[in-house]
Amino acid sequence: MSVPPSRRTRPVHIVSNDTLVESPLVIAHLDKVTKIIQQAAENLGLPITVARTTPEIDQSFWVLLIGKGYPSPNMTMRWCTDRLKIQPTSGYIKQHISQYGAAIVLLGVRRDESSSRQQSIGRHRNVRGTNLAEHPELLGAYIYRPIVNLTTDDVWEILGTYPAPWGGTHADLFQLYRDAEGGECPVVLSKEEAPGCGTPNSRFGCWTCTVVEKDKSLQGFIDAGKHQYKPLVDFRDMLRDIRNKPEYRQAYRRNGRLTFDLNGKHIPGPFTIQARKMILETLLKVQEEFGEALISERELDLIYQHWTTELQQEKGLVDG
Numbered sequence: 001m002s003v004p005p006s007r008r009t010r011p012v013h014i015v016s017n018d019t020l021v022e023s024p025l026v027i028a029h030l031d032k033v034t035k036i037i038q039q040a041a042e043n044l045g046l047p048i049t050v051a052r053t054t055p056e057i058d059q060s061f062w063v064l065l066i067g068k069g070y071p072s073p074n075m076t077m078r079w080c081t082d083r084l085k086i087q088p089t090s091g092y093i094k095q096h097i098s099q100y101g102a103a104i105v106l107l108g109v110r111r112d113e114s115s116s117r118q119q120s121i122g123r124h125r126n127v128r129g130t131n132l133a134e135h136p137e138l139l140g141a142y143i144y145r146p147i148v149n150l151t152t153d154d155v156w157e158i159l160g161t162y163p164a165p166w167g168g169t170h171a172d173l174f175q176l177y178r179d180a181e182g183g184e185c186p187v188v189l190s191k192e193e194a195p196g197c198g199t200p201n202s203r204f205g206c207w208t209c210t211v212v213e214k215d216k217s218l219q220g221f222i223d224a225g226k227h228q229y230k231p232l233v234d235f236r237d238m239l240r241d242i243r244n245k246p247e248y249r250q251a252y253r254r255n256g257r258l259t260f261d262l263n264g265k266h267i268p269g270p271f272t273i274q275a276r277k278m279i280l281e282t283l284l285k286v287q288e289e290f291g292e293a294l295i296s297e298r299e300l301d302l303i304y305q306h307w308t309t310e311l312q313q314e315k316g317l318v319d320g
Helices: 024-044 061-067 079-100 115-123 152-161 171-179 191-196 216-223 227-242 273-290 297-319
Strands: 012-017 048-053 103-106 132-134 141-144
Touching (some): 024 171, 048 079, 061 297, 273 297
Parallel strands (some): 012 048, 103 141
Antiparallel strands (some): 132 141
């Protein structure tokens, strides 16, 4: 707003990422705030576009886990971050780099978040004479970290002191964090920054996240009186519990090979079709109990297609 209208020539994109398995409370807050921001930008005549990135439907969490049988993510096999977070947002940025030649990506990362975040920030030096660092993976993209040196207390003090520039207050945001527990789960734009999501400090990660030992954020909401989220926590715990049980996993990997680690221990393949059916049946029961959509019809269609193809291939192998 401090820039004269004649100089407001650079398009600004406010981009949030929805993995399609986000905490419903977080998505509800995001929906509300982004709508207000978009309306304010239009009313003020600002060149701002509010965008939401989502994974391709064939790369969604449910299609990969239930359709293809990918085992629940863990620290050594965290297949979700790249497909659900990095690829959709990076694709959006690449699209606009090709249109304009370059893009500056503002990230709210801070050194104070964690030691791994501090190391990640330290690896990327600013271009000489600027506050911009070249993005390690996106050619033509530069990263600007405006709050990199602020502490968590600094951030909350600023939010408490200054009203939201698009109107209203940050009261809902304060309440959201007050009800939850743990650390933060920031926007992730590269694989080396992935440890910022799905760690013991993760606050607002996916409600299905099995990388963490315990989902502190959803449990925090339940403890705050939002008991409708308990079926989601129970479902997540089930996904984590069955991951390494041999009776739920195929012996062969998806490439048809038997795999062993360096110590000769067998590495099991994807979930069996029977396990996937059990997971889907349980999910649909949780969805009915929760009262909101947790999986889409398009995802269900793709899941059934994957099952049909796989069963036909198995039948062909047996007949052969």
